[in-house]
Amino acid sequence: MMKIALTCLLALLLTGCASGPPSAWRIFQPQKDKSVTADDSLQPEPADNREERADAVPTEEQLLTSPHLIDLPRPQERMDAVMGQEFPGDGRPRVNFELPLHDHERVDAFVRRFTASGSVSFHRRLERSGRFVPLMRKIFAAEGLPEDLVYLAMVESGFEEHALSWAQASGPWQFIESTGRIYGLHNDAWRDERRDPVKSTRAAACHLKDLYRQFGDWHLAMAAYNAGAGRVQQALRATGASDFWTLSQGNSLHCETQEYVPKFLASLKIVREPARYGFDSVAYQNPLTFDTVTVRDATDLAVIARLCNTNLEEIRALNPELKRWCTPPGMAVYRVRVPPGTAPLFKKRYAALPADQRGRFKRHQIRRGDTLLAIARRYDLSTAEIVELNRLSNPRLLKAGATLILPLPENASTARRSASKERPPVLPAAYVVRRGDTVYGIARSFGISAADLKSWNKLDPHALIRPGQKLVVAQGAAAKAPRPTAGKSAAGLRPGAQKAVSRKTAQGRRVVYQVRSGDTLWAVSRRFNVATQDILKWNNLSDRHLLKAGQSLTLHLDGEEKG
Structure with missing residues (x-):
């Protein structure tokens, strides 16, 4: 009987081997990765909108x-x-x-x-x-x-x-x-x-x-x-x-x-x-390595870079999923990747950093009778900015006691209009290049154009900067933040952005800026150091207006339009 059973089993095995593609291809048998230790005590995470899963990690067998x-x-x-x-x-x-x-x-x-x-x-x-x-x-x-x-x-x-x-x-x-x-x-x-x-x-x-x-x-x-x-x-x-x-x-x-x-x-x-x-001389890039830290919602990426002693470009490269200048608002905790070895330094500095210096946002608690338009006017914002920032599905329904995140410093209590009339911020006259810095990254960190940075330092368009090199990052005795000027390659924009057309008017210098994909009213106002309400007024736009790529905006940079 045993011989018959063994003979049948052998016949079945031979039949399986003789038909169909190789089993290694047709039915993959996963190999155990010895570098990874499985923890069978962990429960599988829920799978969103997928077929129901078994609720136990199967054995290798x-x-x-x-x-x-x-x-x-x-x-x-x-x-x-x-x-x-x-x-x-x-x-x-x-x-x-x-x-x-x-x-x-x-x-x-x-x-x-x-x-x-x-x-x-x-x-x-x-x-x-x-x-x-x-x-x-x-x-x-x-x-x-x-x-x-x-x-x-x-x-x-x-x-x-x-x-x-x-x-x-x-x-x-x-x-x-x-x-x-x-x-x-x-x-x-x-x-x-x-x-x-x-x-x-x-x-x-x-x-x-x-x-x-x-x-x-x-x-x-x-x-x-x-x-x-x-x-x-x-x-x-x-x-x-x-x-x-x-x-x-x-x-x-x-x-x-x-x-x-x-x-x-x-x-x-x-x-x-x-x-x-023929690919025997490939210079493979170094493997992606990083530390992971947690931050509160709406933390400025430039702040994260500074606390890690690195540049903004490096943080962006490690976190390519982030579309904007900060981590997503409305999330109590967000995991951010930072350069390897910098997590301990970041955690120490971040813990000591006052909350109002972690981002450029203010939390406004909605009171009974508040409307979106009233809040926008109080802080000199557009309703579109607030809707976009807070992802409001129905802007007409504001719930008393709920919190809105506004693109303002945490300690801001009045409208930005008064602040916009103050002197521009003072910048250091020179910056010492650190390892990993780029012209574009430095320019962006100081709110200036890469073209200006190259011009002020007489840099060749394709020149490479070196660690220890000193760069002028502001002009003038007061080292004021430069405003966009006519004829500059980027007119205060990021490299590669659409060039703005500028001409002098009686009310100030008039600039026509072409909106790019991803632009917001607030981003444009911050870039040109003007108030969002002024942009709306100069272009006859409503508070609810959403910018579209390719749209032209008229800006008056040296004075307000009187009409």
């Missing part, structure tokens, strides 16, 4: 025998432990390659393209991979995915955090807003977590696992990542195909999706052996 369980999300605490690991060091990122390559003429065609006409672009993508792949592979390993799937981000965005497609897909993993929302990625006026390399990678891992659970094949899962699960499922039903290569022969998938998997496999073939394909 269960994962191996039940591939449908691999879409369990890991708790945030586990992610924190993973992100606390040290990332691989210099040179080419170390990845455990687990997906088998597929020989196909389309794959070979893309290998030829990436090593010929597209070699410069591919070289840059390889360079950027050094910054992100170590972090991404840690996350994919923690989620139980093949680590080499991280190179999908090379196909999606070239590892560009700020990549934005024609369909408004954003970030390194190119999530559209609806899919990002399903996987917990927030996008509002203050942050776009699709650009966050940690959160978006974790969301991508969960999404890929859901797709693999649905299709049971990584080729089809990747195609669905590009085209959407519904489209791929519909194409499979219409054609009767059971694999990607058969499915991609007809017209049931868009050309972009037909090329998506071959592009990934061609990229994977090159990154496994870059020297063989």
